[in-house]
Amino acid sequence: MADRKGFTKYNIQYGLILRSPIGHSKLLGFNLPNLDKSFFILKGEDLEGNNSISFIDGDIPIFASGEIAYKGQPLLALFGTDFESVEIALSKITPITEPIDEESGPTEFIEPYEYSFGKEQIPSDEELSKMRKTESEFTFNATLFSNPYRYATYAWLDGKGITIESPSQWEEPIRKNVSYHTGISENLIEIINQKHFSKRDEYLITPVIFSVIAAIAAKKTGLPTRMRSVARAARPQFKIKKTTYFDEEGNMAFEDADMSVDQGAYPIAPHELQRQAMAGLLPLYRVGRFRGRVSILKSFNAPASFSGGLGYPEASAASSVHISKLPMKNTLTPIQYFDSFDSGSTKFNDILPSIDISEYQDSIEKISELSSYNRKWMTNSLMKSEFGLMGNIRGIGFAMAVGIAGFSTTFAKHSPFEAQITYTQKHNISLNTSGSSSRDIEYWKSIIENEIVEKKGSEGAFIFIERSSDTIDSGPDTLNRFTSCLTPQLKEAAMKIDSIKDKEKPPISIRFKVENPNSPCEFEPSGFGAEIIELSISEYSYKPVVRNIWATLNLDNVINTKDVKERIKRHILLTLEECGAVLSNTCKINLSIVDHNKNDGILSSIVAIAKSMTMGAFLNALKQATGKESPELPTGAVNIESLLSGRSNEN
Amino acid sequence: MYEGVSSPIIHRPKTLSEFAQTSQKATSPLIWSGGSSIMTGKNTYPLINSNFDSIIYLGDIKELEDFQRNDRIAEFGAMVNLYDLANYGKNVLPSILLEAINSIGVSIITKRATLGGALSIVNPVTSIVPVMIALNASVELRYMKKKRFKNHWIQASQLIDKNGQISIPPKGLITKVRVGVSDMSTFGKFLKAGSYNRSPEETVFGAFVTHVNQNTLSQAHLVLTFPTVGTYTSRDMDNIFNSLKFPIGKDGESSLIKSISTFIDSSFSILPLQKALLEGFIEDIVGSLNEIALTEPNYAKGESYE
Amino acid sequence: MKIECVIDGKMLSLNLNSNKPLSLVLQEDLDNSTVNAHCRGRLCGLCAVLMDNEAVLSCMVPAFELNEKEIRTFETFQKERSMRDIERAYDEVGVKPCETCYQSRSIIIESLSNKLLERPNTPSEQIISELSVIDCSCMDTEDMLKIVKRVTDLKRRRNVRRS
Incomplete structure (x- = not known):
């Protein structure tokens, strides 16, 4: 070299x-x-x-x-x-x-992506006008990161x-x-x-x-x-509006979500962003009908596409904030409200398969108890309503998120990103992929060893092909693709090799896509997380100070618990930093991980879960602390002072 | 290549008289004490749009590292770093000054930041400036005048020009700083809101020092620094405090805040956030002074507020 | 300007601009791969090195101050015994700094733990304050405190065993 x-x-x-x-x-x-x-x-x-x-x-x-x-x-x-x-x-x-x-503002770059599903029909405008509705709006401002x-x-x-x-x-x-x-x-x-x-x-x-x-x-x-x-990265501006309509019995008849994403001057992967964002907008509870719309805008701002995610965490966080607005009366906290209706599984749709949050009820209850969420939420709300700003500048927020990883199935079908596993003449295994990290290689090794029995534990059995112009392009190392997407694909390929290696003469190669192009849905959910954040507004600096964090993760497959804990903590803190939060001197992350031990489970996308639930919980806590319905992210002392003084356009 | 061609000459005088000779000969030197502020400037390296052709480094002048004290004053050489200042002066210096130094927090920085340097930067980057002014500290200033090296003791407040910036004569040097030792009858409050290096435009430093005589104040001194804007101090503002009788109610407090804001607005344009932080500071001061007034022993002797 | 100093165990004679920051000397003149940050005055804290055994931010040290000094960057520090203690503490607490701040934070922890050996009653707020020089929020304060205290403890035990 x-x-x-x-x-x-x-x-x-x-x-x-x-x-x-x-x-x-x-x-x-x-x-x-x-x-x-x-x-x-x-x-x-x-x-x-x-x-x-x-x-x-x-x-x-x-x-x-x-x-x-x-x-x-x-x-x-x-x-x-x-x-x-x-x-x-x-x-x-x-x-x-x-x-x-x-000078003109942002313009539409491509056709908006609209998607709707559900048992019921979309109510007419007249019907909607008679229904009770809950609305929420969120803005995640464009941010230029430069470390x-x-x-x-x-x-x-x-x-x-x-x-x-x-x-x-x-x-x-x-x-x-x-x-x-x-x-x-x-x-x-x-x-x-x-x-x-x-x-x-x-x-x-x-x-x-x-x-x-x-x-x-x-x-x-x-x-x-x-x-x-x-090193520079830019995050797009996201504006999300969600409206849920309730029928006379109080059931959620219809939910409408509208999201616009300003990707700056040169949008990249806008169609994929639309799909990822739509996945985040989907409600985690049953509704009669859901309709979503994601528009991509182009403007004279710095190009913003990938920034550790592609729209999913922001959309998912917005969904969490919307959930916290659904309880009509203050007698129920968002967690209690969510518990109170028998949501059941969400309906299977083209974007995500059916998800049943009730599987994770125990985990949610656990962090709710540990944090005394219900008591604190009620106290903060009461203090706020009785005493206004003078009374209380504390807030506690809850959010939950499902993880997704990699590109969508539609993207995978048309993308050239592949990898190849070969059973060589010397009865070794080689893997040809441009993706790598030392952590991922260890996972892949253990999977191959599990599937191809004779190679288990034998030294020198696994060869990783060095980079050259013959290396197969497996695509970008982003969205947890190599951990959460390539691994199950590799497992399947290794199983195939194992079944034919004794019947056919080596070398035997199997080439496969990094993402599964045959999945019936655009994304496979991988893992679930719930988080509670407690914060207060500093009276000395007007900054939002995070006092405590409780988080729980339910993962399909955990290979190294310590590694997972470290990564999730890190991404929680990084997301808080991006949101404009500061940590108190005694801030602690209380984290629990539940391994569901599904052997065919995908390694979960820690990043997507961490970002989504942290942004959502932080926004909810900030909302309660400031008493304002839709604080913007990232926030800071200037924004908060402006919100509290009533100078901002906030309601 | 840049290197060698544009390298500033380094002068390292060992005494103040050597400094005087060196600065006389140098055309446009940069006086370098700890260098923490210089090295963290945006265009420090390479020097863009600067007129400096040489550096006079003060670190070898032992006279500038002296510390002396008696029962009334403590005197420090300008090259004493803030970390040592806080350590040597722990039992001697006013608590407001120790608080200001500790608010910088990090010893990795305070060991390189010197007292003289902190008082010489055109736009103050630490809370030391407002605190020193509020404490009526005096500084020994040495500068060239008509080819002679003069020295003068002046009040720290005289370092501030009409634009709120620190102004030292060209080739001038702060050599010593004198501050009164800790005194039980002195009330002091310190404010540091924001982070200078990460968001200077949102930051406010403040210092308030006064003598408390039962329910009145004397020699009150309020000094505010808004990095990137300037330092504000005013006798009129101080006299308002001197004229107050504590405790004062909410109306009195609001009126005080309004007066101070008017004073500031007449000189500087600051962010609403900085105004809000300033208001919080005044409220804090008033709250503490009210508390002192209400708990003074004289009031226990039969006087009542009912 | 000719500067003579010891950097990472090597006696060097360098021809440098007198006011060039040490961080840029390490990055550009010596191709040191462990000092990569230069934030132009924002005090990011990511460029820490040991100068005469004490942690300094290399962006604040001009070349003219380097004469006869001994500089150790993470390149050499990572091979030292002290770094084993720090790695052990990371392992025991179950969390380690991210790759961005790993080197700098480890060096600052080293310097801080040496100070704590001399002043064991240093309050936690001060320890946290010292660590706050690093503008990276990859670890929560409780974990950071535990790590620093554990490193100090390991050093103390070793010192006791030696004596």
Whole structure:
């Protein structure tokens, strides 16, 4: 494998990006200072072919050209002999822009996705107008995450080929796009994937852009290139409105959910986002009829697609908040209300199979008791209604969520993402996949050993194929795909190998999709979680301070309880940080895990469950503490002060 | 290459007179004490749009690390770091100052942050500035005037210019800081709301110090710092406190808050959140002073509020 | 400016800009893979190293202060005995920092536990306050406290055994 041991800081060119300081406007050119020949600029018009990268189903421009779409969009790259000189020179380059007169808000990017199911018909408008209804609205504002972690992207020519070194959650787009822009054949492109930790899919799309820029620069000058970037990710803006209509007997006759997602300037995977979001909007209780609608908008904001999820956690959190609004009278807490009606299983539908929350009733009751949820909820509500703000700035919130992982069945049917298991001539097993993490490999090993009996416990029996241009593209490492989706598919393939290995001559290979393309529903539920959060608003800083957290997880299959506990705690805390919460000095996460030990169970998607239930519980607690119906996320001292003072538009 | 070509020259004087000679010769030096604020600035490295060509590092000047005290005052050299200040001065310094230092919290930072440095930054980044001003601390300022190195003791409040920024003469240096030792009759309240480094525009630092004589105040001093905006202190504002008789009711409190807000609004534009935090601070001060007034021994001798 | 110092056990003579932060020296000049953050003044706390056995934020240390200093980054620290104690504490408490802050947090825990050996009565609030320099909320406060106390305990026992 090529490495950069021969490089010194004297034979590398260093590159940085100039990002637009302003939003949507015309880009007429640049004011450039006098730069000596040790500098080299790369702009949109200098790129051969298209000035864009392709990613899944969309294109993202590498540099703005003619028009700046959003604040922070890359405008050009400057290369020089060291980062300091480049940084100083870059500070002297300014874009020449002109405002664009026709400013418009977000526009619809694709057709909205509408889905409805249920035994009953959708009531007419006249019927609906006579029914009692409960409405809730939620907004999750667009957020740009930037952590101070800097990473370097390297590109250097290696004979006829090129080597790219970068952290990446998915190498294949790097290979394809570098090949397209440099003309170097894909099998001559080597990718060294740097060790990375992606909290919010920071290493999914941006490394592709930087790799392409570095590769083009390396090819143009012949010099090894090093670029520097911080890890960035953007979350879309979500606006969700849910309305539940009750018939005369008080049953939930009809539920309507409307969600709009602003994916910024260059939406990626919008259809998949619609499906994921729809899964989150589905009620976890029986209704006569459900109708959902998910719209994808495009706007002049930073492109926002993957950010540790693809719309499901936000939709699911909104559903949890809606549940807490359903009790008509304050004599029942949301948990008591939910207990009080015999919800039964939800109806089987195209999105999710039937789910029966009553299976998890015991777990919910347990955390309810541990946290004294009912008593605290009642006390807080009473104090709020009697004394207004002066009385109480505490809140306790409950939420529950079902986990999903990976892409939908529709996506899987059309996607090329596969893996391959081979029983070799030497009676070993090899696995060819671009997906890996040391944790996942251990799971896969244990599954293969379980299924292919003769290999159990034998050393050297399992070979993991090293990365090369022959590695099968299994798709991006996101949405818990490799843990929760690839594993059951691998298990099935291993079972098939076991059944035929004695009948056929090796090598025997079975190629399979990462997600199951034959599933009757778009998603398989994997695991359930419920959470209670207690918080108060600090009178000194107006920040929401989380005092205690109780969470329970019901998982189909737990291989390493300690690992699962650690990960779920981490994702709970990360989600709280994203929501704008701070932790009190005595904050503790009381976590219990129930392993249902279903041997054919999928490894559950911890991330989706953690994010959904944490956001939902936090919102519910915040709602109670502020007395406002629909606080926005992320929140902060400024928002809360504005809410409490009545200056915001909140009801 | 940048390196070597643009590297600022480092001067490391060993005494104050060496500093004087060095600063006279240097064209535009950057005075460097602990460097915690300089190193955490956005455009510190590489230096973009700056005029500095050299650095004068004060860490080798032993005179600036001295600490002395008597029964009335404590005097610190400007290079004493905040961590040591809190340790040496534990039994000596006013509690409000110790509280302010502890609010910075992290020793990994307070060991590099110096007292002189904290008082010299144009836009204060710590709560030390309002507290020192409120405590009527004095500072020894040394600066070049007509090719001679002068030294002057001034009140810390004189460091603040009319725009609320700290203003020290060019090539000037704070060498010593004097503050009164802890005194039982002094009442002090400190506020730190927000996080300077993570959200400076939402942060407020405040300090209130006064002598309490039964139910009245004297020498009251309220100082407020809004990072990214400036520091506010005003005799008129202090006189309002001096004129009050405690306990005061809700109306009196509201009127006080309104007056203070008017003073602040006339000089600075601050966020509603910062105003709300300030209100909370005033309410806290009034609450404590009311409590003192109601529990003073004199009132137990037959006087009544009914 | 010529700087001579010991970094990760190697005696180095470096030609650096006098005011270059140590964090950038480690990242760019020495290609150290364990110091990757540079937050430009937000005090993220992710760049901690040991300078003369005490934890410092490397972004706050200018090159001119490095002369004759000994710097240990996580690259060497992870091989030391103290890191075994910290790993053991992570294991016993059942939680460890995320990959983003693992190195920095471990170094700060090391420095903090050494201080606690000298001042065993340090209140918990102060310990939590010291750890709050790291802008990463991957662990709750109770777990962090348990880890620090366990590390201190392990060090104390080892010191007792030695004496």
